[in-house]
Amino acid sequence: xxxIAYSEIYNLFDRIKDVITLxxxxxxxxxxxxxxxxxxxxxxxxxxxxxxxxxDFFFPQTQNIAEFKISGKSIEILQNTEETGxxxxxxxxxxxxxxxxxxxxxxxxxxxxxxxxxxxxxxVIITAACNYPEETCFCTAxxxxxxxxxxxxxxxxxxxxxxxxxxxxxxxELTNKIADIFERCNDGEIISIxxxxxxxxxxxxxxxxxxxxxxxxxxxxIFASEKWESVYKGCLGCGTCTFxxxxxxxxxxxxxxxxxxxxxxxxxxxxxxxxxxxMAHGNPRKSQKERFRQRFMHKLKYxxxxxxxxxxxxxxxxxxxSCPQSLNIIKVARSVAADD
Amino acid sequence: MRIESDIILGxxxxxxxxxxxxxxxxxxxxxxxxxxxxSLFTDNYVGFTYDDFCAANLCKFMINESKKxxxxxxxxxxxxxxxxxxxxxxxxINRERIYALGVxxxxxxxxxxxRENGVKGVIGIEEEKENVSCNGDENLIIKTLYGDKIIPxxxxxxxxxxxxxxxxxxxxxxxxxxxxxxxxxDGKKFEGVKKIExxxxxxRFSFWRSQLSKCIRCNAxxxxxxxxxxxxxxxxxxxxxxxxxxxxxxxxxxxxxIIRAFHVCGRCVDCGECSRVCPEKIPLHLLNRKYxxxxxxxxxxxxxxxxxxxxxxxxxxxxxxxxxxxxx
Ligand code: SF4
Ligand code: SF4
Ligand code: SF4
Ligand code: SF4
Numbered sequence: 302x303x304x305i306a307y308s309e310i311y312n313l314f315d316r317i318k319d320v321i322t323l324x325x326x327x328x329x330x331x332x333x334x335x336x337x338x339x340x341x342x343x344x345x346x347x348x349x350x351x352x353x354x355x356x357d358f359f360f361p362q363t364q365n366i367a368e369f370k371i372s373g374k375s376i377e378i379l380q381n382t383e384e385t386g387x388x389x390x391x392x393x394x395x396x397x398x399x400x401x402x403x404x405x406x407x408x409x410x411x412x413x414x415x416x417x418x419x420x421x422x423x424x425v426i427i428t429a430a431c432n433y434p435e436e437t438c439f440c441t442a443x444x445x446x447x448x449x450x451x452x453x454x455x456x457x458x459x460x461x462x463x464x465x466x467x468x469x470x471x472x473x474e475l476t477n478k479i480a481d482i483f484e485r486c487n488d489g490e491i492i493s494i495x496x497x498x499x500x501x502x503x504x505x506x507x508x509x510x511x512x513x514x515x516x517x518x519x520x521x522x523i524f525a526s527e528k529w530e531s532v533y534k535g536c537l538g539c540g541t542c543t544f545x546x547x548x549x550x551x552x553x554x555x556x557x558x559x560x561x562x563x564x565x566x567x568x569x570x571x572x573x574x575x576x577x578x579x580m581a582h583g584n585p586r587k588s589q590k591e592r593f594r595q596r597f598m599h600k601l602k603y604x605x606x607x608x609x610x611x612x613x614x615x616x617x618x619x620x621x622x623s624c625p626q627s628l629n630i631i632k633v634a635r636s637v638a639a640d641d
Numbered sequence: 642m643r644i645e646s647d648i649i650l651g652x653x654x655x656x657x658x659x660x661x662x663x664x665x666x667x668x669x670x671x672x673x674x675x676x677x678x679x680s681l682f683t684d685n686y687v688g689f690t691y692d693d694f695c696a697a698n699l700c701k702f703m704i705n706e707s708k709k710x711x712x713x714x715x716x717x718x719x720x721x722x723x724x725x726x727x728x729x730x731x732x733x734i735n736r737e738r739i740y741a742l743g744v745x746x747x748x749x750x751x752x753x754x755x756r757e758n759g760v761k762g763v764i765g766i767e768e769e770k771e772n773v774s775c776n777g778d779e780n781l782i783i784k785t786l787y788g789d790k791i792i793p794x795x796x797x798x799x800x801x802x803x804x805x806x807x808x809x810x811x812x813x814x815x816x817x818x819x820x821x822x823x824x825x826x827d828g829k830k831f832e833g834v835k836k837i838e839x840x841x842x843x844x845r846f847s848f849w850r851s852q853l854s855k856c857i858r859c860n861a862x863x864x865x866x867x868x869x870x871x872x873x874x875x876x877x878x879x880x881x882x883x884x885x886x887x888x889x890x891x892x893x894x895x896x897x898x899i900i901r902a903f904h905v906c907g908r909c910v911d912c913g914e915c916s917r918v919c920p921e922k923i924p925l926h927l928l929n930r931k932y933x934x935x936x937x938x939x940x941x942x943x944x945x946x947x948x949x950x951x952x953x954x955x956x957x958x959x960x961x962x963x964x965x966x967x968x969x
Contacts, residue, residue: 625918
């Protein structure tokens with residue numbers, strides 16, 4: 302394990318930047334997002350969650366796939382084989398890091414997705430422990446420990462130091478290139494930081510979130526529950542919850558007609574939308590209630606059913622903060638399970 | 642004086658038992674003190690609340706509610722009432738099937754502004770009992786997992802509350818205890834627009850490009866807007882060629898906003914919901930308020946729908962062109 306004085310943190314970023322393209326949470330016009338680090342960029346150390354999650358790096362909102370150029374009677378097909386350079390992302394939280402594993406199950410199971418895979422391989426993920434978890438955080442409900450973030454490198458921060466520990470080969474490789482900036486230290490130095498985080502996490506309001514109903518009740522029974530009728534009422538169908546969610550994974554493949562050519566692209570889709578999984582006869586989920594139900598059934602029932610019991614929520618709390626109507630997965634998980 | 646949720650609920654219950662309505666659309670308490678959600682109450686009032694966090698405008702829900710048999714009682718704040726009136730004027734709701742109960746408003750609290758003060762782990766928010774001044778400048782005690790913090794209430798009200806010029810209800814069936822409303826206007830309604838008007842055009846262009854490029858096209862701004870009530874929005878229509886998913890270039894986002902702004906021009910009731918709901922904090926109200934300001938200056942209308950009226954003295958397009966020139 303290594304450490305560096307916290308006051309030197311921008312020197313650390315500058316060093317990393319000289320070795321590899323670096324992204325970190327920074328404020329852009331009032332909203333925190335992962336931004337490319339240039340000298341002068343201010344790191345938003347206190348922001349736990351960026352508005353958009355870190356999934357964007359591997360599964361961007363729009364991904365061009367191919368372009369069809371039409372001239373006269375011939376069509377030229379240009380496949381997008383654009384490569385991503387290697388990059389590092391600093392400040393990924395434990396929940397977002399866990400979300401990559403959930404996305405991997407979708408995008409890397411055979412046949413694996415080449416666009417996703419390529420970006421995933423190029424990335425070095427540097428996580429950051431959460432000293433002050435928010436009231437909206439419930440990662441612990443999914444067995445995530447905010448004091449032990451994983452990734453290629455893990456970091457912890459005390460008042461005076463940033464601690465750095467490589468976990469993987471990719472992490473070691475980056476560490477070796479910048480090792481001279483650090484001081485060596487032993488693992489014992491971060492025990493109290495970790496303990497403080499654990500104590501804080503135990504006090505979070507959703508620490509006792511019980512998901513047994515979702516584990517033990519049959520799919521059909523939950524699907525048919527009358528509770529859906531009331532829990533979806535305030536929903537606008539805006540899809541904000543799905544777009545900010547690190548584990549929402551649905552996409553659409555569309556054509557963009559520019560007049561002279563057609564561009565085939567992949568884009569995020571949302572089960573909350575009227576044209577989601579639209580087929581010749583329309584959207585199989587005709588009402589907002591059905592669309593709303595799909596989101597939570599997917600996260601809490603269908604996904605675990607197909608993936609050895611793993612829920613596809615990491616408790617990041619983004620949907621709790623972003624929903625304009627204050628609906629969210631906690632309310633749904635509890636209300637649908639409630640006895641009354 | 643404080644607005645008490647129980648007193649409002651008492652009134653609602655009386656109206657329902659008097660047969661004025663069959664169900665109630667209002668707000669429901671959430672997991673925290675601040676996450677109230679719009680909710681339909683049919684047989685009981687479990688969780689009913691009306692407090693400083695009921696910012697969501699309920700009037701648009703009336704499009705669907707008023708298609709049902711019987712009557713829906715809906716709680717309407719002063720700013721919401723303008724949206725309800727517009728929905729009625731545009732024949733988007735069946736007004737007969739709605740009982741609009743106007744409720745007083747002393748401004749609603751924006752959690753994001755509280756968080757901008759570096760507050761984390763909020764577990765409770767209370768109004769400071771001592772030092773309550775009569776001019777509404779009270780303090781909030783923010784209780785968090787990491788200690789308490791005191792923040793002046795005015796500094797964390799929604800922007801839409803700070804630009805709310807009057808607390809008058811329009812078109813409600815009844816207004817309950819309007820004397821409890823408090824003035825929250827900061828006197829700067831058009832300041833933001835003026836600032837942008839005074840920018841050189843390239844600076845203005847890059848301001849909007851940078852703001853609008855953050856847009857994730859979640860459509861929350863459109864879906865919440867009481868004026869965006871088209872049965873099928875052009876951006877949801879695959880055959881239009883501009884369906885919302887075709888954001889393969891971020892210029893598409895910019896176009897979406899410009900088209901939407903034009904469509905609500907002259908109709909926008911300045912309820913501020915679009916800016917409130919935007920997860921990326923894009924100041925959408927500035928687009929709409931520019932029209933509101935222009936319409937006021939050029940045509941003299943502020944509350945009436947300008948596009949429905951024509952007079953011979955109306956400004957000619959050349960006037961508009963010349964005004965634009967100034968800033969080129
Ligand atoms: S749950 Fe909330 S964020 Fe999600 S679509 Fe509905 S209103 Fe939008
Ligand atoms: S469902 Fe909500 S809390 Fe769970 S991962 Fe998605 S955004 Fe985060
Ligand atoms: S455009 Fe915005 S401010 Fe105007 S009516 Fe719609 S939501 Fe309200
Ligand atoms: S609410 Fe904000 S992010 Fe969503 S579509 Fe509107 S401007 Fe874009």
